[in-house]
Amino acid sequence: MRKLGIAERPLIIASPSAWRQLEAIWSETFAAAHLDTHHLVFGGECSFPEIERCKQEALRTRAGVIIGAGGGKALDTARAVASELNLPVVSCPTVAASDAPCSALSVVYTPEGVFDRCLFYKRNPDLVLVDSRLIAQAPVRYLIAGMGDALATWFEADTVQRAHKLNPVGGGSTRAALAIARCCYDTLLADGRAAVAAARHGVLIPALERIIEANVLLSGLGFESGGLAVAHAVHNGLTVIPETHACLHGEKVAFGTLVQLVLEGRSLAEIQEVMAFCAAVGLPLTLQALGISSLSPDQAQAVAMRAVAPVESSHNEPFAVEWRAVQDAILAADALGQEFLGQAGGHPPIAWSAGKVGQA
Numbered sequence: 001m002r003k004l005g006i007a008e009r010p011l012i013i014a015s016p017s018a019w020r021q022l023e024a025i026w027s028e029t030f031a032a033a034h035l036d037t038h039h040l041v042f043g044g045e046c047s048f049p050e051i052e053r054c055k056q057e058a059l060r061t062r063a064g065v066i067i068g069a070g071g072g073k074a075l076d077t078a079r080a081v082a083s084e085l086n087l088p089v090v091s092c093p094t095v096a097a098s099d100a101p102c103s104a105l106s107v108v109y110t111p112e113g114v115f116d117r118c119l120f121y122k123r124n125p126d127l128v129l130v131d132s133r134l135i136a137q138a139p140v141r142y143l144i145a146g147m148g149d150a151l152a153t154w155f156e157a158d159t160v161q162r163a164h165k166l167n168p169v170g171g172g173s174t175r176a177a178l179a180i181a182r183c184c185y186d187t188l189l190a191d192g193r194a195a196v197a198a199a200r201h202g203v204l205i206p207a208l209e210r211i212i213e214a215n216v217l218l219s220g221l222g223f224e225s226g227g228l229a230v231a232h233a234v235h236n237g238l239t240v241i242p243e244t245h246a247c248l249h250g251e252k253v254a255f256g257t258l259v260q261l262v263l264e265g266r267s268l269a270e271i272q273e274v275m276a277f278c279a280a281v282g283l284p285l286t287l288q289a290l291g292i293s294s295l296s297p298d299q300a301q302a303v304a305m306r307a308v309a310p311v312e313s314s315h316n317e318p319f320a321v322e323w324r325a326v327q328d329a330i331l332a333a334d335a336l337g338q339e340f341l342g343q344a345g346g347h348p349p350i351a352w353s354a355g356k357v358g359q360a
Helices: 016-032 048-060 072-085 132-136 140-163 175-200 206-226 230-238 242-246 249-263 268-281 297-307 323-343
Strands: 010-014 038-041 065-070 089-093 105-109 115-120
Touching: 010 016, 010 048, 010 072, 016 038, 016 065, 038 048, 048 072, 065 072, 072 089, 072 105, 132 206, 140 175, 140 206, 140 230, 140 249, 140 268, 175 206, 175 268, 230 249, 230 297, 230 323, 249 268, 249 323, 268 323, 297 323
Parallel strands: 010 038, 010 065, 065 089
Antiparallel strands: 105 115
16 A cells, blocks of 8 residues: 555445455554554445445545455445545455456446446556455355456457447557457466366465456456457346346356357357356356246347447447347347257256355
């Protein structure tokens, strides 16, 4: 903190689990640095009411820096507060469930968990502090979800580059961005299964270190510099279905990636490579795995129409995208997933159930 030139009191916005894990360490280290800290337990949803609540606490405590600790939504909230108050922000992820820690944006939801909008900031976090051993000991479902989020990075960046569209911060893609995005995908394929096996036992091995880097850093750099497309737009659309609220961001993005590949008319071999990876690590291949036992025509239309809203990243495809095509791609991706699992002799070893998960 002091190396950053920050000598004022921090406000720590931490999820309950992050606070339990790190309270003793924080008490010792901040006391040794003679820094007076305050902490606020994150409410669970990155929504405008929650952002305002945390902002008021920062003002009340006269915070000089905001520290976010926990999962992506806690970190997104911390960045939003820091941006509104023009304060430095530090990201301390305790799970590798998304690429949120490094990004210069926040995904904001309604208090009920429906996607609202993205907020974009002028700069990335001042510091991202990752304890790999802490992440190795977190529930494996979060690591797997992070791979689902990272899975979209290459395909979306490739699409945006081919379409000559802009990345989320309004710039053009670069060869470096594409190289990072491709490295992210290659790392998932090479190390994903070994990383999951290690995380199930809470042990840290090089493969898991590389997956943490892919989930947090490579995916973060890849999507911000490369761009987003249909995969994340489908995630946003799926949030209109209440049954999906128990699923993590990356789980819905993984299915959205399959939808994007189908919509773009990618080869069956390419789609099957992605499905094989998802099945191997425990990512959802079907709507049922997302908690949707039966998608009604009205629900399918609602998801698709949200995915093609005017501000959505679905319009970064190199062709016009309309809701009927997205709806058909969702249903086709679901059918392909069911067929793949049937040919594989049943369901893959799922690392989670579509029930309520504790706040990371």
